[in-house]
Amino acid sequence: MRVGVILERKPGERRVAAVPATIETMAGWGWQTVVEPGAGAAAGITDEAFAEAGAELSSDAISADLVLQVGPPAVEVIDEMVDGATVTGFLDPFVDRAILARLVDKSMTALAVEAIPRTTLAQSMDALSSQANLAGYAAVLLGSASMPRILPMMVTAAGTIPPSKALILGVGVAGLQAIATAKRLGAAVHAYDIRTETQEQVESLGARFISAPTAEADEGGYAREVEQDTQRRQHEALAPYVADADLIVTTAQIPGRPAPLLVTAEMVASMRPGAVIVDMAAGTGGNVEGSVPDETVTVGGVHIHGPTNLAAGVPADASRLYARNLISLLERARSDDGGFSLDLEDEIMGGTTVVHNGEVRHPRSLALWEAGP
């Protein structure tokens, strides 16, 4: 069983799918690991550190039986993998039909971390959560670094600086960490999410929950798309808090749908010059009107960041957690003889295997597949 760990090809991606500790774990399972030279460099992990942990360093890591990657990969990267191989990592399996098509053409098997069930049992494998948590932290630091103000209150001989006002919209995994980080840095924090149960979570972190429309989550724990009237009432309730904020971090997402619009251009125009918005949903349509993926735009003196890969900005810790997520997942598929065997009847492995030997099998991937190009 040869397991390859590749150097990520996407510009700006600094994470890696294995760290020395997880190489050692796989060696203990009898798996032979091959790491592409330089794969860990941007995350601060040298080739020597991988070699000491027991990995072979070779540029043909991508032709292994099982490829560990961060991703999502360009189709050309999948082309480099061998037919019939298994690939794991972010694969955008519910949105990117071109990736599915390549996996099918090459009779491959794909374990997509986006498809790992969000259950208590699978918590240690939940890469969406481990990376969103770090991204929420990084979003506050990004925003704070581009503000003309500090976050905490400061009483000095030269006068008192009042705390900055931070507003966090969307309180899932990333939003909770953004609240906690902004609170730790001393900001006065307000937050809002459409899901009813988030009020208690916001208040338990010492932030204030904004009174705006809430609704029950769907059976998967996710928010549903809202009607136009609800959206209008959200905008009305949020407007005064937006106008008064020094820093806004938006994280609202609806899986498989465009992100909800929470901050309109009119609301941006009401903000003070120098205020900063970090729209973490910029890559899926944006929560903020006018945000641009991976760019910073300035409108009326308000800086709007649209980062799409904040976890890559803290690559050492992001890789450490992500590599651990993959190990927890793969442990369920290792066999005692040093092999790899997928039990598709298993709730976690069956749910995560979006393509098996070239056959698309996850219901959401299947819907995308059958919709055609």
Ligand code: NAD
């Ligand atoms: P996400 O990234 O899909 O969305 C971020 C937040 O945006 C969510 O809290 C959502 O309610 C909110 N949102 C969506 N539409 C909105 C709107 N119109 N207005 C305001 N807010 C809006 O969410 P996530 O961080 O992946 O978490 C989703 C759910 O999964 C949560 O219930 C979370 O607690 C749950 N979860 C469970 C586990 C587990 O049990 N192992 C692990 C992780 C997450």
